[in-house]
Amino acid sequence: xxxxxxxxxxxxxxxxxxxxxxxxxxxxxxxxxxxxxxxxxxxxxxxxxxxxxxxxxxxxxxxxxxxxxxxxxxxxxxxxxxxxxxxxxxxxxxxxxxxxxxxxxxxxxxxxxxxxxxxxxxxxxxxxxxxxxxxxxxxxxxxxxxxxxxxxxxxxxxxxxxxxxxxxxxxxxxxxxxxxxxxxxxxxxxxxxxxxxxxxxxxxxxxxxxxxxxxxxxxxxxxxxxxxxxxxxxxxxxxxxxxxxxxxxxxxxxxxxxxxxxxxxxxxxxxxxxxxxxxxxxxxxxxxxxxxxxxxxxxxxxxxxxxxxxxxxxxxxxxxxxxxxxxxxxxxxxxxxxxxxxxxxxxxxxxxxxxxxxxxxxxxxxxxxxxxxxxxxxxxxxxxxxxxxxxxxxxxxxxxxxxxxxxxxxxxxxxxxxxxxxxxxxxxxxxxxxxxxxxxxxxxxxxxxxxxxxxxxxxxxxxxxxxxxxxxxxxxxxxxxxxxxxxxxxxxxxxxxxxxxxxxxxxxxxxxxxxxxxxxxxxxxxxxxxxxxxxxxxxxxxxxxxxxxxxxxxxxxxxxxxxxxxxxxxxxxxxxxxxxxxxxxxxxxxxxxxxxxxxxxxxxxxxxxxxxxxxxxxxxxxxxxxxxxxxxxxxxxxxxxxxxxxxxxxxxxxxxxxxxxxxxxxxxxxxxxxxxxxxxxxxxxxxxxxxxxxxxxxxxxxxxxxxxxxxxxxxxxxxxxxxxxxxxxxxxxxxxxxxxxxxxxxxxxxxxxxxxxxxxxxxxxxxxx
Amino acid sequence: xxxxxxxxxxxxxxxxxxxxxxxxxxxxxxxxxxxxxxxxxxxxxxxxxxxxxxxxxxxxxxxxxxxxxxxxxxxxxxxxxxxxxxxxxxxxxxxxxxxxxxxxxxxxxxxxxxxxxxxxxxxxxxxxxxxxxxxxxxxxxxxxxxxxxxxxxxxxxxxx
Numbered sequence: 001x002x003x004x005x006x007x008x009x010x011x012x013x014x015x016x017x018x019x020x021x022x023x024x025x026x027x028x029x030x031x032x033x034x035x036x037x038x039x040x041x042x043x044x045x046x047x048x049x050x051x052x053x054x055x056x057x058x059x060x061x062x063x064x065x066x067x068x069x070x071x072x073x074x075x076x077x078x079x080x081x082x083x084x085x086x087x088x089x090x091x092x093x094x095x096x097x098x099x100x101x102x103x104x105x106x107x108x109x110x111x112x113x114x115x116x117x118x119x120x121x122x123x124x125x126x127x128x129x130x131x132x133x134x135x136x137x138x139x140x141x142x143x144x145x146x147x148x149x150x151x152x153x154x155x156x157x158x159x160x161x162x163x164x165x166x167x168x169x170x171x172x173x174x175x176x177x178x179x180x181x182x183x184x185x186x187x188x189x190x191x192x193x194x195x196x197x198x199x200x201x202x203x204x205x206x207x208x209x210x211x212x213x214x215x216x217x218x219x220x221x222x223x224x225x226x227x228x229x230x231x232x233x234x235x236x237x238x239x240x241x242x243x244x245x246x247x248x249x250x251x252x253x254x255x256x257x258x259x260x261x262x263x264x265x266x267x268x269x270x271x272x273x274x275x276x277x278x279x280x281x282x283x284x285x286x287x288x289x290x291x292x293x294x295x296x297x298x299x300x301x302x303x304x305x306x307x308x309x310x311x312x313x314x315x316x317x318x319x320x321x322x323x324x325x326x327x328x329x330x331x332x333x334x335x336x337x338x339x340x341x342x343x344x345x346x347x348x349x350x351x352x353x354x355x356x357x358x359x360x361x362x363x364x365x366x367x368x369x370x371x372x373x374x375x376x377x378x379x380x381x382x383x384x385x386x387x388x389x390x391x392x393x394x395x396x397x398x399x400x401x402x403x404x405x406x407x408x409x410x411x412x413x414x415x416x417x418x419x420x421x422x423x424x425x426x427x428x429x430x431x432x433x434x435x436x437x438x439x440x441x442x443x444x445x446x447x448x449x450x451x452x453x454x455x456x457x458x459x460x461x462x463x464x465x466x467x468x469x470x471x472x473x474x475x476x477x478x479x480x481x482x483x484x485x486x487x488x489x490x491x492x493x494x495x496x497x498x499x500x501x502x503x504x505x506x507x508x509x510x511x512x513x514x515x516x517x518x519x520x521x522x523x524x525x526x527x528x529x530x531x532x533x534x535x536x537x538x539x540x541x542x543x544x545x546x547x548x549x550x551x552x553x554x555x556x557x558x559x560x561x562x563x564x565x566x567x568x569x570x571x572x573x574x575x576x577x578x579x580x581x582x583x584x585x586x587x588x589x590x591x592x593x594x595x596x597x598x599x600x601x602x603x604x605x606x607x608x609x610x611x612x613x614x615x616x617x618x619x620x621x622x623x624x625x626x627x628x629x630x631x632x633x634x635x636x637x638x639x640x641x642x643x644x645x646x647x648x649x650x651x652x653x654x655x656x657x658x659x660x661x662x663x664x665x666x667x668x669x670x671x672x673x674x675x676x677x678x679x680x681x682x683x684x685x686x687x688x689x690x691x692x693x694x695x696x697x698x699x700x701x702x703x704x705x706x707x708x709x710x711x712x713x714x715x716x717x718x719x720x721x722x723x724x725x726x727x728x729x730x731x732x733x734x735x736x737x738x739x740x741x742x743x744x745x746x747x748x749x750x751x752x753x754x755x756x757x758x759x760x761x762x763x764x765x766x767x768x769x
Numbered sequence: 770x771x772x773x774x775x776x777x778x779x780x781x782x783x784x785x786x787x788x789x790x791x792x793x794x795x796x797x798x799x800x801x802x803x804x805x806x807x808x809x810x811x812x813x814x815x816x817x818x819x820x821x822x823x824x825x826x827x828x829x830x831x832x833x834x835x836x837x838x839x840x841x842x843x844x845x846x847x848x849x850x851x852x853x854x855x856x857x858x859x860x861x862x863x864x865x866x867x868x869x870x871x872x873x874x875x876x877x878x879x880x881x882x883x884x885x886x887x888x889x890x891x892x893x894x895x896x897x898x899x900x901x902x903x904x905x906x907x908x909x910x911x912x913x914x915x916x917x918x919x920x921x922x923x924x925x926x927x928x929x
Contacts, residue, residue, distance in 0.1 A: 034844045248903050701894050
């Protein structure tokens with residue numbers, strides 16, 4: 001079935017009741033009243049506190065962890081080290097390189113060594129300081145070049161390259177021969193900290209002798225369950241994970257959910273008391289995963305007609321201390337290296353390299369953000385060399401239906417990038433724009449395009465599940481493992497259900513994910529929450545609707561296809577006064593023993609993929625985005641102000657335009673942070689600026705005017721109503737638009753981010769010499 | 770030590786430690802968990818409450834320093850089951866995403882509108898600059914404050 005056409009084919013309606021309309025979020029009321037419960041709000045006063053003892057060395061062998069003195073501190077209950085772990089001491093996501101508690105070696109400043117359990121914060125902190133660790137220091141690698149040197153000592157067994165990727169499409173040598181212009185540059189992108197307002201938190205409650213419940217911050221309750229069970233050496237059914245409302249996540253809580261929950265669970269189970277584990281702000285910034293830093297050597301060629309002929313890209317990704325998500329991150333960069341353009345010949349090679357620094361992890365844009373900064377800088381440079389307008393050049397090469405991606409995936413529908421680009425050009429009056437100067441201030445306009453595969457990579461099967469129950473009073477209970485993190489995916493699911501079963505939105509109650517009762521929806525990451533999870537919701541709603549229609553037809557004494565479900569009532573389409581309420585209908589379903597519940601399941605269509613060449617049907621579908629930004633640069637101070645952004649996105653189908661606008665506006669702010677401001681400073685592997693005061697993120701003063709986002713709707717035929725994911729694609733085109741605008745204003749092009757006032761000031765001075 | 774505080778219009782006497790922070794008194798002792806802990810050192814604005822009508826950071830304010838004062842937290846903003854104009858405007862403008870910063874923003878915005886019933890956009894941005902939000906990009910929060918201010922003006926005029 002093609003889920004995009006449910007409205008016409010199955011619901012037999014000409015227009016949507018709720019999909020595509022702006023509604024007030026059903027979860028927002030408790031949030032404005034101060035009644036919404038986040039993890040820390042569940043923790044009673046006096047709960048045992050858990051803290052982590054961390055390495056102060058970037059690279060060293062552990063000789064001894066001495067905690068005798070710590071145990072003497074009043075209030076200290078227990079210290080837990082690796083030897084106390086009843087199950088497996090291994091928490092690596094992709095590779096088995098990451099001990100939960102280290103007992104042999106430390107790999108970065110902040111590596112966990114032990115857990116302290118105490119009756120209060122003060123005794124716990126005192127105990128952490130009292131624990132003495134003796135090391136044998138090893139030489140540390142604080143740059144990828146140091147880690148790649150031929151005589152480098154390995155950080156992990158197997159050497160300092162964690163993983164490699166490659167794509168070979170067409171004949172690159174031939175492509176460059178056909179090119180009349182060529183550009184080759186090296187780009188570098190930094191760490192970025194997520195800086196969500198709620199730090200990582202978990203509250204674990206042991207039950208009896210062999211069960212534990214953990215309430216926590218996370219993005220994948222079932223991944224959390226798997227890791228907690230593994231560390232405890234228990235079966236999955238002994239561990240119950242509940243996702244509390246989560247105060248921002250942006251990827252990191254997918255990495256940190258298992259860790260923070262396991263820290264609380266292990267302490268609770270070993271001590272036999274409820275345990276609370278809440279990260280301090282500086283701990284969260286200094287020691288937990290960041291956006292992976294990367295370096296791109298990028299060579300591209302185009303012919304005199306302005307057609308891209310070849311790209312050759314070499315990606316060096318810095319993992320930091322552990323591989324974590326780097327194999328998937330690196331692959332995303334490899335697959336998206338060309339940008340949303342048709343390139344007949346491509347050779348892309350990537351490697352992920354360990355260093356002795358805080359490790360990288362998931363973050364909105366997942367590799368693609370940094371990649372498109374490089375790709376889109378190349379596009380502007382090529383356009384300049386050919387002497388053609390940057391948007392005109394992009395349009396000559398833009399992906400369209402019938403063309404193939406870098407991975408040779410044929411795009412047969414849902415390709416809206418050309419329309420996005422044309423419409424932002426028009427909205428921003430691109431062709432008439434003249435960079436201007438007033439006093440020391442210059443202004444310029446820049447463009448950025450982006451695309452992002454929505455689904456698992458490399459043809460790996462992707463699926464999602466949920467459940468829906470019609471209660472006897474006519475309300476519905478909906479359960480999904482897709483988490484509410486601020487983005488509102490579960491509310492999108494509720495709108496999809498509401499549309500299909502014809503119930504008002506407030507009839508549909510979305511439960512928090514709870515692994516003991518919620519079907520596994522797979523993780524809330526990769527912008528898949530609405531597209532995959534929401535299509536499972538559609539499946540559940542369609543199945544339940546069938547049962548509702550069958551019984552309603554008999555009750556209304558009409559044919560099934562004459563029954564309309566709307567506003568919480570079932571009625572005969574031709575005679576609306578012949579009606580029954582959903583509560584009457586529900587009671588009848590129960591009385592007749594016809595299932596009032598359904599299990600929704602959605603699996604993405606089968607894909608194929610060749611790991612040798614990197615070619616195949618890589619992703620189910622792509623979301624496309626384009627942005628134009630206008631910036632003002634003060635040549636005296638080097639300060640950049642983003643004045644206005646015109647964003648556009650091909651979203652497939654907007655389930656909720658207000659929520660999409662919210663995603664885009666938040667992404668503009670985070671993108672400005674990444675492009676201009678956010679700068680994590682490390683010295684000898686130590687993060688020097690772990691607070692809001694010194695790791696500067698955009699404030700209310702830094703958000704520019706944002707034009708009403710242009711939503712292009714090219715439905716994806718295999719998702720509910722045609723919707724595609726938006727959370728990550730929203731940020732990707734913003735960064736290159738800003739960087740290209742700075743070049744347009746100043747003539748200076750940056751290959752390294754962030755473009756802080758200091759760096760720009762220095763560059764301006766150099767350009768004048 | 771004993772302190773006498775009026776919290777959300779209810780007077781009470783509380784036993785506190787000399788070094789006890791207002792945020793801990795509110796969250797742990799009184800279980801008013803709407804006030805959020807974001808950084809603990811007064812840099813993010815998530816713990817903003819009103820003390821005698823002025824916005825203060827509950828993570829930097831000692832409970833004893835609030836003695837005799839009137840504290841208003843997010844839980845006290847709606848009156849008799851009716852949402853405040855700001856709360857309503859936050860819902861209508863989509864100013865809430867994850868919601869963790871929301872209580873702090875509403876309290877700060879409330880103080881702003883008390884001081885300045887018709888702030889310009891720049892004044893709103895300036896007043897809210899100490900409250901961080903990582904989800905919304907501030908756009909809809911600013912719109913919500915404008916909307917609440919306009920609504921109050923409209924209703925005020927009708928009443929005259």
